[in-house]
Amino acid sequence: MKRAISIISFVAMAMTPASNSAAAVELVPVLVVGATAQSAPEIITQALDEGRRVTGLARSPERIKISHPNFTAARGDVYDVDSLADALIGDEVVISLIGPSYVPGKEVTSVDLYSVGTASIITAMRRKGNGRLIVTSSGGVEMIPAEKPTNGGFSENFVWMKRGQYQDMQRMERIVANSDLEYIVLRPRGFRDAPQKNNLLISDGIPTPNPSSILSYTDFATLVLSLTVGDRYLNRAIGVYTNEFETTD
Numbered sequence: 689m690k691r692a693i694s695i696i697s698f699v700a701m702a703m704t705p706a707s708n709s710a711a712a713v714e715l716v717p718v719l720v721v722g723a724t725a726q727s728a729p730e731i732i733t734q735a736l737d738e739g740r741r742v743t744g745l746a747r748s749p750e751r752i753k754i755s756h757p758n759f760t761a762a763r764g765d766v767y768d769v770d771s772l773a774d775a776l777i778g779d780e781v782v783i784s785l786i787g788p789s790y791v792p793g794k795e796v797t798s799v800d801l802y803s804v805g806t807a808s809i810i811t812a813m814r815r816k817g818n819g820r821l822i823v824t825s826s827g828g829v830e831m832i833p834a835e836k837p838t839n840g841g842f843s844e845n846f847v848w849m850k851r852g853q854y855q856d857m858q859r860m861e862r863i864v865a866n867s868d869l870e871y872i873v874l875r876p877r878g879f880r881d882a883p884q885k886n887n888l889l890i891s892d893g894i895p896t897p898n899p900s901s902i903l904s905y906t907d908f909a910t911l912v913l914s915l916t917v918g919d920r921y922l923n924r925a926i927g928v929y930t931n932e933f934e935t936t937d
Contacts, residue, residue: 766805772812896927
């Protein structure tokens with residue numbers, strides 16, 4: 689069924705102390721691929737606060753400024769399957785936050801990081817027996833123009849400038865959907881470093897209504913970790929957005 693719904697209710701249910709699923713959520717270990725991404729620290733911190741074992745994998749793990757008894761920083765590269773497999777035990781949910789460095793104003797016409805890197809992650813997961821993969825894509829995959837916009841808004845022109853990146857996200861999504869893993873593809877847009885607002889909305893089966901809206905890393909992390917167990921949104925791609933927009937004077 690096509691619908692857009694708030695996530696607040698099911699996140700609250702996942703946090704209910706009396707719930708058996710809550711205990712399971714707290715115990716599910718996670719491996720975060722791309723642990724130096726801007727969205728990574730909040731996901732890692734919340735996971736540790738819940739009592740999980742967490743591994744953060746990055747090409748430069750020394751850049752991860754987190755110290756905790758349950759946290760391990762691992763060196764790895766998504767173009768190197770062996771390095772990914774070495775970081776896995778086999779019981780983790782894998783959360784992929786991979787993406788190229790953002791260069792303002794630079795046109796991006798060719799990228800393979802998402803597709804090739806995610807294929808490597810899947811290969812490593814199969815090798816070690818991991819079952820669930822959560823990947824971060826973008827609402828931009830839903831709005832790639834066929835040609836350069838002549839009178840489009842900021843979002844349309846931005847997606848055109850970075851079209852190679854979004855096209856590779858589309859390839860990544862197809863690779864994930866064709867895998868034999870449990871998966872969830874998340875398509876967020878407009879991250880901001882802000883306190884938790886509990887205002888996330890989900891577009892499930894329909895294009896993201898507000899692809900240029902603002903959402904906080906804190907709320908996004910809560911969503912991601914709530915999806916490490918259970919079957920909500922399982923084996924689907926969902927848009928993640930809010931009804932909040934950045935205003936300018």
